Amino acid sequence: MGSGPLADALVSCLAPRASELAAPALVLVLAGSAADLDPRFDEHLAALAQNGGGRAVVITEADEIAAEALVGDTRRTREEVLRHWPHRTARLATSGVLLNRISVGASTLLGHEPMLVRRVQACSRGAAGLSAGAVAEAVLALLHPRNTYCVGQELRVDGGLGLHWIAPAASISTLPSHRTVPSDPARSSDPARVLVLGASSGIGAAIATAWAARGAEVILAARREKELGEQLDQIRAAGGSGQLYSVDLGTPGAARAVVEHAWEELGPIGGLVHAAGVFALTSRDEPTRATLDRCMSINFLPYAEAAQTLWERWRGTGTSGSIVGISSVGGSRAMVPHLQAYGTSKAAMDHFTRTMALTMAAQGSRINTVAPGLIRTRLANAVDETFLQSWLARIPMGRPGTTTEIVPLASYLLSSRSQSVTGQVIALDGGFSLPNLPSVQLHRRTSA
Numbered sequence: 001m002g003s004g005p006l007a008d009a010l011v012s013c014l015a016p017r018a019s020e021l022a023a024p025a026l027v028l029v030l031a032g033s034a035a036d037l038d039p040r041f042d043e044h045l046a047a048l049a050q051n052g053g054g055r056a057v058v059i060t061e062a063d064e065i066a067a068e069a070l071v072g073d074t075r076r077t078r079e080e081v082l083r084h085w086p087h088r089t090a091r092l093a094t095s096g097v098l099l100n101r102i103s104v105g106a107s108t109l110l111g112h113e114p115m116l117v118r119r120v121q122a123c124s125r126g127a128a129g130l131s132a133g134a135v136a137e138a139v140l141a142l143l144h145p146r147n148t149y150c151v152g153q154e155l156r157v158d159g160g161l162g163l164h165w166i167a168p169a170a171s172i173s174t175l176p177s178h179r180t181v182p183s184d185p186a187r188s189s190d191p192a193r194v195l196v197l198g199a200s201s202g203i204g205a206a207i208a209t210a211w212a213a214r215g216a217e218v219i220l221a222a223r224r225e226k227e228l229g230e231q232l233d234q235i236r237a238a239g240g241s242g243q244l245y246s247v248d249l250g251t252p253g254a255a256r257a258v259v260e261h262a263w264e265e266l267g268p269i270g271g272l273v274h275a276a277g278v279f280a281l282t283s284r285d286e287p288t289r290a291t292l293d294r295c296m297s298i299n300f301l302p303y304a305e306a307a308q309t310l311w312e313r314w315r316g317t318g319t320s321g322s323i324v325g326i327s328s329v330g331g332s333r334a335m336v337p338h339l340q341a342y343g344t345s346k347a348a349m350d351h352f353t354r355t356m357a358l359t360m361a362a363q364g365s366r367i368n369t370v371a372p373g374l375i376r377t378r379l380a381n382a383v384d385e386t387f388l389q390s391w392l393a394r395i396p397m398g399r400p401g402t403t404t405e406i407v408p409l410a411s412y413l414l415s416s417r418s419q420s421v422t423g424q425v426i427a428l429d430g431g432f433s434l435p436n437l438p439s440v441q442l443h444r445r446t447s448a
């Protein structure tokens with residue numbers, strides 16, 4: 001829906017790949033000089049809800065100054081669609097409609113002034129010029145048939161614009177020397193070797209298996225050697241390749257050592273996933289300092305250590321890569337009492353991601369975080385039953401997620417298809433982190 005250069009370019013990019021999209025799905029383009037908008041977006045969403053659900057993506061400008069330049073219908077429709085966004089998306093989720101948003105950076109493709117494009121590129125350290133191909137890849141990721149637990153999120157295809165880099169004024173006028181993004185991200189190369197920390201079960205094992213099936217050599221790291229071996233056997237039986245490292249990542253320096261050994265023994269590593277983690281509530285039985293140490297030393301510090309080590313390698317070899325951390329909605333929400341150690345370790349992951357993204361941007365490497373809600377894994381099984389039931393009752397989609405629902409978006413962020421996306425934290429939580437849930441529950445009960 002919508003017309004204009006971006007909408008037209010998207011249609012050309014997406015038409016040959018229609019079979020990769022979930023159906024039914026709606027895409028509304030509200031960026032650039034779109035005209036002739038279909039004013040019945042809400043009616044279409046309502047029709048999806050009545051017919052048992054579906055997917056929708058709205059594409060808007062990431063830069064508010066650029067959005068101010070929008071005129072007439074486009075601007076009004078943008079304001080209308082974004083008004084009450086969290087409440088609207090949460091309510092739709094109860095009817096099976098998953099609405100998400102893509103925010104795009106500046107581009108002459110959108111009819112923006114070249115000076116605005118320069119300013120925006122300078123603010124993103126020149127990391128990305130927006131291409132229709134990059135936006136199409138984001139649409140494909142959100143409308144992936146198995147991306148069925150992501151709702152109400154904003155995916156910024158903006159080269160890091162949202163990181164608020166304080167660009168030296170001089171960099172705006174010298175911008176032409178900066179890199180531009182190839183028009184077809186799918187043709188750039190994906191990491192051929194991927195290190196997964198926390199690969200012996202759950203989310204890490206699912207991502208490792210998926211990347212092995214894509215042809216990458218996967219390096220599996222965690223403590224339980226037997227479970228790692230079983231994962232590797234399955235990967236090899238399916239025709240994939242990999243190696244395993246049995247390691248306690250809670251030991252200072254262990255994450256750095258894994259990266260260094262794997263790089264030396266196997267060759268350059270282009271992708272890192274940090275899915276190692278423990279859940280813990282502070283309690284009277286353990287000193288708070290001990291709980292904090294445990295959460296920070298497994299959830300956060302190996303992530304920072306491995307990312308820093310890889311970045312040094314990438315810089316030293318003139319290469320680049322991509323990193324994905326698995327944090328948690330607990331990093332941005334105070335969900336239950338005594339979550340301070342776990343929650344703080346996940347918040348540390350999220351903010352490390354933002355700051356590291358800016359540090360790495362000029363050199364072309366990227367880092368993003370996926371923040372799951374309640375996902376059926378060994379870790380979630382360890383959570384108290386009362387807590388689980390209360391949590392479930394507050395999820396607009398009304399169910400926990402599965403590891404396979406984490407894989408599509410995590411894989412997109414790890415791949416070169418997301419090369420204009422960095423420093424982001426995307427929740428995959430069935431709408432849990434959207435506000436005003438009591439009214440959502442009321443709606444669900446009434447409509448049941």
Ligand SMILES: NC(=O)c1ccc[n+]([C@@H]2O[C@H](COP(=O)([O-])OP(=O)(O)OC[C@H]3O[C@@H](n4cnc5c(N)ncnc54)[C@H](OP(=O)(O)O)[C@@H]3O)[C@@H](O)[C@H]2O)c1
Nearest residue numbers: 198200201202203222223224249276277328374375377379
């Ligand atoms: N499941 C959820 O509801 C949920 C929600 C939000 C966030 N998350 C996050 O998702 C990530 C993956 O968890 P999961 O749900 O997939 O649970 P999981 O199956 O228990 O996976 C946790 C992984 O971390 C590894 N690990 C734990 N301590 C380690 C240590 N000291 N050294 C090395 N590896 C260690 C485990 O391997 P070993 O035991 O073999 O060492 C395992 O591979 C975690 O960071 C978790 O916080 C999960």
